[in-house]
Amino acid sequence: MMLTLRPDVIDADERARVRAALDAAGWQPRDLADRYRLAVSTLDDPLIERLVALAASVAGAPLSRHGHEWLRLVHGDYQLMKGDGLERPSEPHVELIADVSAAATGEAEIFYSDGRVVPQLPGAVAVLKRDATLVRWQRHLSLRVGDAAVYRLRLTLLRE
């Protein structure tokens, strides 16, 4: 499994519901200049279980949840490889990225150190295998994004 990107997995109504739930629950800022500037939430949401099943079907094997994190990025936010490298699980795992943003910004892509790229595409879900060496960065959101916000889920899954 190199990288599987499935568009239109999460419709606009469900994305709006999840964003509202996340905003209501509140965000925690994560700001360490040489690693990242963004906001995170660990809110549990029914969407996550549906995505676990989707990831298992892509992987062709049962998967269990190891952890998850919602991310919100706005103008000026970013995540560097150093920030990712220090916090990802060390064991091989499956990573699922779900985009619940309202709109595409044309920025905030996720770049993996092996060349794979996950675009910022509302409603899309990406599934890929990661090992201890693979790190990633999320591109800075410039002034071109205006008031837009990127909402995405990072779901970490292990083989059962």
Add this chain to the structure above:
Amino acid sequence: MEAWAAAWRAAEPFAHVAIDDVVDDAGMAELRDAIVRQPHWPNRGELYEMMASGEPTAPALRAFIDAIGSAPVRAAIGAISGDTLSRADGASYVYLAGSYLLPHTDFRSGVDRKVAWIFYLSDDDAFSGGELDLYRCDVDATGEIVGTAIARTLRPRKNRLVLFDVARTTLHRVREVTSGARVSLAGWLY
């Protein structure tokens, strides 16, 4: 020179100095003309988005960078920083609206960068944003950066040369340019 050396040593959050009015009007005009003739290419990566020259080919730009690396200038900058400097390199950069350089240190293991230099060419009212932020870093017992805060902001003033120390915790960034074009030459002394 001693005053700049004292300023370097006393500077917070880490050693740096800003030296204004480095070149005369004719020299500045020559450099600005050279920038227009120098090709710049889109340059985007994990840390940055801007236009960069690569190895400059315009003679005036080459001459400036060569001057930074000349023996008398190296000796002068070394007298400020307390280093023995052997050479310099550099390139030209154009930051348009939306360009940025995220927080980072220029330190690279095995690369003997000692002093970073930046020389600003744009008129002060030709752009907004683009300031140089210097960070104070909190470091744990292992040397890992565990806290960061902007402690000093330097305006990219025309005809200003900024020198700063290159070390594991000399974290800095160029704020996003919000309008106009911020033009600079920059590189390192080794």
